[in-house]
Amino acid sequence: MQREKGTEAVVAPLPASSHLCRRRHTSRCHRCRCSLSSQPLGVVAPLTVSFDIASGVEKESWDMSTPEKIEAAGKKKEDGNALFKAGKYARAAKRYEKAVKYIEYDSSFGEEEKKQAKALKVACNLNDAACKLKLKEYKQAEKLCTKVLELESRNVKALYRRAQAYIQLADLDLAEFDIKKALEIDPDNR
Numbered sequence: 001m002q003r004e005k006g007t008e009a010v011v012a013p014l015p016a017s018s019h020l021c022r023r024r025h026t027s028r029c030h031r032c033r034c035s036l037s038s039q040p041l042g043v044v045a046p047l048t049v050s051f052d053i054a055s056g057v058e059k060e061s062w063d064m065s066t067p068e069k070i071e072a073a074g075k076k077k078e079d080g081n082a083l084f085k086a087g088k089y090a091r092a093a094k095r096y097e098k099a100v101k102y103i104e105y106d107s108s109f110g111e112e113e114k115k116q117a118k119a120l121k122v123a124c125n126l127n128d129a130a131c132k133l134k135l136k137e138y139k140q141a142e143k144l145c146t147k148v149l150e151l152e153s154r155n156v157k158a159l160y161r162r163a164q165a166y167i168q169l170a171d172l173d174l175a176e177f178d179i180k181k182a183l184e185i186d187p188d189n190r
Contacts, residue, residue, distance in 0.1 A: 061102050066113050073102040073120050080127060089131040096128035122148050122155065129161045133168075141165040156182045156189055 061069055080095030103109075103117040125144045132141035145162035148155050159182040166175035182189070 061104075064102070066109050069102045070113060070116050070120070073099040073117070073124070075099075076102070077120060077124050077127070080124070080131075084127065084131060089134040093128050093131035093135070096124040096131065099124045100128075118151055122151055122158075126155075126157055126161065129158075129165075133161065133164055136168070138165040138168040142169065154185050156186045159185075 059068070059072075061072075064072065076095045076099035080092040080099065083089075083092035083095060100121055103120055106114050106117045109117055125148045129141045129144040129148075132138070132144060142162055142165040145158040145165065148158035149162070152158070159178045163175040163178035163182070166172070166178065
């Protein structure tokens with residue numbers, strides 16, 4: 001059942017007289033053929049929980065105008081930032097990846113929109129790389145930093161994060177190269 005944005009869904013627990021099978025299916029469920037427990041679930045407090053349906057179905061990027069794509073990417077980036085701060089790195093990474101997908105193909109963008117899209121791609125890929133480092137997905141972190149360096153060859157943060165990934169991948173020569181290059185670009189950054 002699909003719900004409209006802003007509507008509520010009401011969920012109530014099973015009645016106290018419900019029973020569970022050995023696989024914890026309710027007596028109303030016929031998923032397995034095992035015998036039902038003769039023990040009722042117990043007393044269930046009279047409780048009704050309502051959930052606010054916060055968002056409807058997202059528009060696909062090909063159905064969006066250029067400003068909508070940039071706005072959607074910015075929103076996903078902010079969502080990712082909040083999840084990262086909460087320590088939910090896998091979920092944050094998914095938001096950053098979705099943000100980049102919105103603005104991946106920018107050939108139809110105007111000059112100002114291309115600048116905005118590039119800044120978002122750089123930020124989201126760097127943030128995604130930080131997530132991958134936290135998740136110990138070092139090869140993915142290295143690839144994301146390389147994508148950033150293809151857009152901005154002098155990005156110190158990308159060089160540093162890629163060096164971190166190289167260290168974990170035991171590729172110390174490449175790590176040293178990136179660190180030296182970062183220090184060349186910004187010698188005061190320690």
